[in-house]
Amino acid sequence: MNEFSELLKSILSPGTFNEMLRRATPVAIAALGGALTEHAGIMNIGMDGMILMGAFFGVLGSFLFSSAWAGLAFAILIGVLVGLFYALFVIKFRSDEFIIGCALNTFALGLTSYMSRAIFGTSGAKGYPSLPDLHLGVIGKIPFFGGVIDGHSLFVYVAVLLVVILWVFVYKTPAGFHLRAAGEKPETLRTAGLSPDRMKWIASVLCGVLCSIAGAHLSLGYLNGTFAENMSNSRGFVAFACVIFGGANPIKTYLASLMFGFFDAIGLRLQGTISSDLTGIIPYAITVIMMVYVVIRSNRRKKHAQKRDPKAAGGAA
Amino acid sequence: MKKFLMILLAAMLLLTAFACSKSGQGDASGSQTVAVVVAGRFGDRSFYDSSKEGLDKLVADKGVKPITIECNGENHDIQTKNAAEKADIIVLVGWEFYNIEEIAPDYPEKKFIWIDNATSAPVANVLNITYAQNEGSFLAGYIAAAVSKTGTVGAVGGEDVDTINDFIVGYEQGAKYYNDSVKVVKNYSNTYDDPAVGKDCALALNGQGADVVFQIASACGDGVFEAAKEKGFYAIGVDSDQKWIDPEVIICSMKKEVGNSIYTAVSEFLAGDTSRLGTTWIADMATGYVGIGYGEDSMTQQVPEDVKKAVEDLKAKIVSGEIKVNTTR
Numbered sequence: 001m002n003e004f005s006e007l008l009k010s011i012l013s014p015g016t017f018n019e020m021l022r023r024a025t026p027v028a029i030a031a032l033g034g035a036l037t038e039h040a041g042i043m044n045i046g047m048d049g050m051i052l053m054g055a056f057f058g059v060l061g062s063f064l065f066s067s068a069w070a071g072l073a074f075a076i077l078i079g080v081l082v083g084l085f086y087a088l089f090v091i092k093f094r095s096d097e098f099i100i101g102c103a104l105n106t107f108a109l110g111l112t113s114y115m116s117r118a119i120f121g122t123s124g125a126k127g128y129p130s131l132p133d134l135h136l137g138v139i140g141k142i143p144f145f146g147g148v149i150d151g152h153s154l155f156v157y158v159a160v161l162l163v164v165i166l167w168v169f170v171y172k173t174p175a176g177f178h179l180r181a182a183g184e185k186p187e188t189l190r191t192a193g194l195s196p197d198r199m200k201w202i203a204s205v206l207c208g209v210l211c212s213i214a215g216a217h218l219s220l221g222y223l224n225g226t227f228a229e230n231m232s233n234s235r236g237f238v239a240f241a242c243v244i245f246g247g248a249n250p251i252k253t254y255l256a257s258l259m260f261g262f263f264d265a266i267g268l269r270l271q272g273t274i275s276s277d278l279t280g281i282i283p284y285a286i287t288v289i290m291m292v293y294v295v296i297r298s299n300r301r302k303k304h305a306q307k308r309d310p311k312a313a314g315g316a317a
Numbered sequence: 318m319k320k321f322l323m324i325l326l327a328a329m330l331l332l333t334a335f336a337c338s339k340s341g342q343g344d345a346s347g348s349q350t351v352a353v354v355v356a357g358r359f360g361d362r363s364f365y366d367s368s369k370e371g372l373d374k375l376v377a378d379k380g381v382k383p384i385t386i387e388c389n390g391e392n393h394d395i396q397t398k399n400a401a402e403k404a405d406i407i408v409l410v411g412w413e414f415y416n417i418e419e420i421a422p423d424y425p426e427k428k429f430i431w432i433d434n435a436t437s438a439p440v441a442n443v444l445n446i447t448y449a450q451n452e453g454s455f456l457a458g459y460i461a462a463a464v465s466k467t468g469t470v471g472a473v474g475g476e477d478v479d480t481i482n483d484f485i486v487g488y489e490q491g492a493k494y495y496n497d498s499v500k501v502v503k504n505y506s507n508t509y510d511d512p513a514v515g516k517d518c519a520l521a522l523n524g525q526g527a528d529v530v531f532q533i534a535s536a537c538g539d540g541v542f543e544a545a546k547e548k549g550f551y552a553i554g555v556d557s558d559q560k561w562i563d564p565e566v567i568i569c570s571m572k573k574e575v576g577n578s579i580y581t582a583v584s585e586f587l588a589g590d591t592s593r594l595g596t597t598w599i600a601d602m603a604t605g606y607v608g609i610g611y612g613e614d615s616m617t618q619q620v621p622e623d624v625k626k627a628v629e630d631l632k633a634k635i636v637s638g639e640i641k642v643n644t645t646r
Contacts, residue, residue, distance in 0.1 A: 010524070015521065019520065122360045123362045123366065127563075223512050228360065228510060230389075230511075231510060231511055231512060233508055233510055233514070264517075268504055268517065276474075276476075276505035
């Protein structure tokens with residue numbers, strides 16, 4: 001009983017929620033990018049590779065220009081290029097987006113590992129100029145809450161800002177409306193004299209940029225200028241799961257990534273009680289449960305739509 | 318289209334023929350080929366990199382032809398066979414190569430060295446090298462407990478498996494040996510590639526009060542050091558002497574001389590001495606393949622001299638068998 005209360009105490013400590021934010025942020029930023037491509041009707045599984053590219057080129061930029069900001073700019077530049085590259089194949093050449101995504105992941109792992117060894121040697125990069133941590137002063141003094149949100153790397157806070165900006169962009173601006181139309185009913189966009197492909201290009205490039213920022217946050221922000229091969233460690237796939245679960249709504253997507261972060265954090269604390277092999281599968285088990293929910297939800301919606309307007313629903317199917 | 322396909326196929330056939338003839342001539346020049354196959358990837362500044370150092374030394378001193386293969390955590394069997402096709406001596410680095418028992422008998426003229434694990438029964442052409450990491454970790458645990466101010470020390474393991482747990486039981490025993498009231502907390506990163514997870518693990522242990530954290534998780538260790546730097550606690554390195562990575566937070570390292578043991582074993586084979594084949598060599602503290610490294614003298618030394626002296630005494634006691642260190646093997 002005593003053990004149990006101690007476990008509960010460690011789970012409900014500020015440290016757990018602090019870690020939730022830390023773990024969720026790289027996934028969340030990438031997932032915001034994924035939400036844009038999802039709205040534009042592209043199934044983007046190449047996010048993991050995009051994150052890895054951002055992580056490496058962020059550190060490389062930081063190394064070359066001795067400034068973390070230059071590193072971040074370099075990562076964003078590479079993000080634009082990767083986004084363009086992805087769009088070129090998926091949109092221009094109409095290749096299978098699934099295969100191009102896989103190719104991008106493999107390519108990114110190979111390229112970053114190769115360049116990392118060529119430039120930094122087999123040991124990888126460590127200790128280059130890094131993005132600052134923010135200390136919130138008075139807010140950090142608030143019991144519990146302060147311990148959760150104080151002292152994170154810059155992009156933990158920027159991520160929240162990005163959520164708001166992207167939510168406004170997607171749902172409240174004409175461009176966002178066009179973006180959603182490009183994915184849901186491209187013909188309406190064409191009727192309006194606009195090119196759906198153009199919106200897809202924009203979404204793809206923005207996704208590249210956001211994933212790169214996620215990677216740069218991981219290597220330059222969270223790990224203070226460290227790059228290790230394959231350090232994205234499937235975060236891009238978790239991000240994709242968040243996009244699906246959040247219905248590509250930036251706010252819900254962010255909440256989904258927080259949930260993953262939370263389960264990661266309590267998984268680590270449960271290890272003393274449950275085997276670590278079991279705690280390790282928590283995020284994946286959650287993914288499966290989430291997907292079941294998503295399928296049920298979309299089925300229910302279809303049924304509702306059919307009830308309201310049998311003809312339209314039939315036409316869409 | 319048909320024509321193009323035919324040309325392509327013909328070209329492929331020709332290429333395969335060339336490839337075959339090349340490998341056939343490999344042995345004629347006299348120098349032996351040594352393949353190092355690692356279960357993960359190089360760049361961990363520890364276990365795998367140490368094996369590479371051993372190979373580099375063999376190339377420099379003995380003039381062997383090197384081959385390196387990184388499995389990146391998959392296809393261990395296929396990569397073992399690939400290495401066996403090309404090399405005379407195959408060094409498999411990692412506990413994951415357990416199918417060697419079935420593969421090695423197919424290549425009776427090749428010599429295999431399996432690092433970090435042992436076949437369930439002796440195989441005629443396999444030398445197993447395991448390390449008494451529990452003995453080295455005992456000393457690491459003793460040092461951690463001696464340096465700790467909170468009375469709690471931590472360990473981040475890569476995975477909940479016997480080889481990793483062998484470190485942890487030794488570490489725990491060493492810490493308790495210093496003072497029975499010392500608390501040992503641990504967690505597992507469940508990955509060897511992701512420094513961010515390593516950092517989270519170390520921060521979680523720090524949250525439980527640990528102010529010295531032992532990393533046993535390959536490249537995740539970078540994150541452990543990063544966490545130690547950020548929160549101002551100490552870390553202990555693993556496998557290689559990792560002190561140089563960050564002398565201010567890494568107080569010492571549990572050294573497992575993987576590279577040197579590979580060098581010794583392969584050198585014996587090259588000299589024609591194959592008496593070790595079919596046995597398990599436990600590289601332990603008595604033979605000097607396991608120990609503690611404090612980096613160079615010019616670096617900041619956090620471990621007090623009297624503790625270092627006590628560690629030397631303990632070492633003698635372990636070698637003489639006076640202290641029996643627990644093991645998971």
